Amino acid sequence: xxxxxxxxxxxxxxxxxxxxxxxxxxxxxxxxxxxxxxxxxxxxxxxxxxxxxxxxxxxxxxxxxxxxxxxxxxxxxxxxxxxxxxxxxxxxxxxxxxxxxxxxxxxxxxxx
Amino acid sequence: xxxxxxxxxxxxxxxxxxxxxxxxxxxxxxxxxxxxxxxxxxxxxxxxxxxxxxxxxxxxxxxxxxxxxxxxxxxxxxxxxxxxxxxxxxxxxxxxxxxxxxxxxxxxxxxxx
Numbered sequence: 001x002x003x004x005x006x007x008x009x010x011x012x013x014x015x016x017x018x019x020x021x022x023x024x025x026x027x028x029x030x031x032x033x034x035x036x037x038x039x040x041x042x043x044x045x046x047x048x049x050x051x052x053x054x055x056x057x058x059x060x061x062x063x064x065x066x067x068x069x070x071x072x073x074x075x076x077x078x079x080x081x082x083x084x085x086x087x088x089x090x091x092x093x094x095x096x097x098x099x100x101x102x103x104x105x106x107x108x109x110x111x112x
Numbered sequence: 113x114x115x116x117x118x119x120x121x122x123x124x125x126x127x128x129x130x131x132x133x134x135x136x137x138x139x140x141x142x143x144x145x146x147x148x149x150x151x152x153x154x155x156x157x158x159x160x161x162x163x164x165x166x167x168x169x170x171x172x173x174x175x176x177x178x179x180x181x182x183x184x185x186x187x188x189x190x191x192x193x194x195x196x197x198x199x200x201x202x203x204x205x206x207x208x209x210x211x212x213x214x215x216x217x218x219x220x221x222x223x224x225x
Contacts, residue, residue, distance in 0.1 A: 032211040043202055043216040044155075051211060088155070090214070098143050098162070098212035104154035 002027045004091050006103035013110055019076040021106050023089030026070070032092035033065055033072045038105065039085045048074060079110040115139070116217035118203055124223045131190040133220050135203030141215075142208040144186035146170075146178060148199040149219075155202070161186055162208070193224045 003026040013019045032051055036044035050056045050063040062075040076083055086107050090100040119134035135144065146158040157170030159178040167178050175197060179187045190197055200221050204214040
């Protein structure tokens with residue numbers, strides 16, 4: 001059974017701080033890792049993807065992948081109230097599986 | 113930009129009615145998916161399709177069926193709507209040749225009374 005675990009939160013950070021969101025996964029053969037942002041009442045929006053160990057930066061967002069420890073994280077620098085949302089971690093499996101396993105998401109609240 | 117559209121943002125139906133939810137994507141993606149999302153339960157896969165006329169059951173197919181007659185269109189059918197099918201329904205698509213990142217439509221909030 002493939003599992004993706006996230007702390008449900010809420011994670012509360014002050015405006016301007018770094019928000020750190022974490023995700024662990026069970027399938028050691030997983031190859032593709034994604035972060036989605038979902039505002040309340042809206043659909044998930046893909047914000048980051050990462051495929052190899054290390055960091056990947058895109059603007060204020062940094063995705064970090066450690067396959068040996070089976071975790072992936074998302075850092076949001078200079079957090080803004082507009083970053084308040086639920087962040088979903090998704091993992092695609094080994095052998096070309098195109099069906100991702102989603103975590104249940106972490107709720108982030110950025111307060112002014 | 114990938115565009116996935118869904119036929120309705122909000123829908124209210126009565127118990128026992130047949131309900132059609134339609135999803136259209138404009139990026140020539142092979143894979144299409146239907147999820148429902150409920151508070152505390154996360155995203156749950158109902159059905160998916162990897163080609164025209166091909167369909168596979170997801171984790172919770174009971175009470176649902178699907179149709180994919182054209183590559184760009186994937187329909188979800190509730191044969192006889194029940195109150196426990198009140199939920200947010202999300203369609204997604206992905207390209208078969210890439211890393212399979214999914215792109216979601218805006219969602220349909222279905223209420224069955």
